[in-house]
Amino acid sequence: MKTLNTQIPDQLYNRVTTLVKDGWFPDENEIIFEAIHRFIDSHSGALMEKYIRDDVEWGLHGSE
């Protein structure tokens, strides 16, 4: 396991702690882990590359 030290805005942190206080997550670490996991899942390099290539095809040859 790696340890990350980072800064997040107070407002965002307050939302994290509220989720923990309300019992939706066991602790703040779990939320950060889940958030990063979801972000990486939806921002894979292959997917981003596919979208750029789609844009090139549409831009040059698209029929609108």
Place this chain on the structure above:
Amino acid sequence: MMLSGASMAPNEPLIHRVVCDAGPVIHLAELGCGNLFQDFKEVLLTEAVWNEVISNRPSGWNGNDLPFVLKPDYVPVGEELNTLCRVFSLHWGEVSALGIMEKNPEALFLTDDCAARLVAGKMGYNVHGTIGILLRAIRRELLKPSEVLNLLSELPQRGSLYIRTSLLNEIIERLKNRFNL
């Protein structure tokens, strides 16, 4: 540049309505290409998107001469879209823009956010990004191929849109070959 002010469009707009996320507005403004939006009859921006644009726009740029239509933020009501927005943890600007797409499914959705594009694609919307708009400008005779080539070459220095260097170079080479540049 072939573009100049409000009289730039050489052809009638083929795409009338566009719903835009903040990314393409910011990225095209950074490249000095905000005028490409004039090729659309109306570009719908939610208040959340506009606020993001205002926070990140290049200094001095205001988009006053562009066909932007400001719309109130709108939460998607459809269960599938609403769920997808939450599953992919989309930001409020992206969610509100997709809410407008829900009401205008025939529109073109512009975003550079991978997750927002994923959701839009799953909903069957026509979706593209900044690179598509730049290259489309050649097809629409709004910019010369050489101008777009220069813009792509300057992208890493002038813009905040990040594209893997090797992919960007591949696109540049393709343009050079395609247009004998």
